[in-house]
Each structure stands twice: as C-alpha cells, then as structure tokens.
Amino acid sequence: xxxxxxxxxxxxxxxxxxxxxxxxxxxxxxxxxxxxxxxxxxxxxxxxxxxxxxxxxxxxxxxxxxxxxxxxxxxxxxxxxxxxxxxxxxxx
Numbered sequence: 001x002x003x004x005x006x007x008x009x010x011x012x013x014x015x016x017x018x019x020x021x022x023x024x025x026x027x028x029x030x031x032x033x034x035x036x037x038x039x040x041x042x043x044x045x046x047x048x049x050x051x052x053x054x055x056x057x058x059x060x061x062x063x064x065x066x067x068x069x070x071x072x073x074x075x076x077x078x079x080x081x082x083x084x085x086x087x088x089x090x091x092x
Contacts, residue, residue: 004036011037013076014044017065019052 014037016030027048034046047068049061056062 015072017047019049022054024054
C-alpha cells in the first residue's frame with residue numbers, strides 16, 4: 001500500500017488541467033496527484049490537453065478550460081456557504 005502525503009489533506013476541491021507536453025508539470029505528476037486525491041475521496045477531475053505545454057494556447061482548449069473553471073467556481077465557490085462575520089475567512 002502506498003503512503004499518501006499528509007500535505008494533500010487540505011485539498012478539498014481540485015480540478016487538474018494541463019498539457020501532455022508540459023515540462024513544468026510533467027503529466028506523470030498530474031496523474032499521481034489525481035490518483036492520490038481520488039484515494040482520499042476528494043472529487044477531482046484530470047483534464048489533459050494533447051500537444052499543449054504549461055500555457056494552453058489552442059483556442060478550443062482555452063475555451064474548454066475556461067468553461068471548466070466557471071463550472072468549478074459554480075460548484076465549489078459560489079455554492080459554498082458564506083463564512084460568518086469575524087471568522088478567519090470573513091474577518092480582518
């Protein structure tokens with residue numbers, strides 16, 4: 001059984017997207033992160049854009065990524081309950 005890093009425990013709502021030609025974040029790293037998060041029960045989605053590097057440039061892929069980001073925002077940020085006034089997230 002593989003040991004999962006405790007550093008992943010704080011991740012609750014990721015969406016991983018990257019190009020398969022990315023030298024900054026090699027595909028194997030994204031795949032491993034996706035597998036580790038799934039094993040922790042975190043809802044995750046790995047999206048791989050063929051022929052793309054760290055910056056996605058193909059217009060149809062850029063549009064797809066923006067649509068996915070908007071859907072992620074709707075699901076995990078906009079739908080989340082507001083933090084109470086004075087809390088660490090809502091206060092000074």
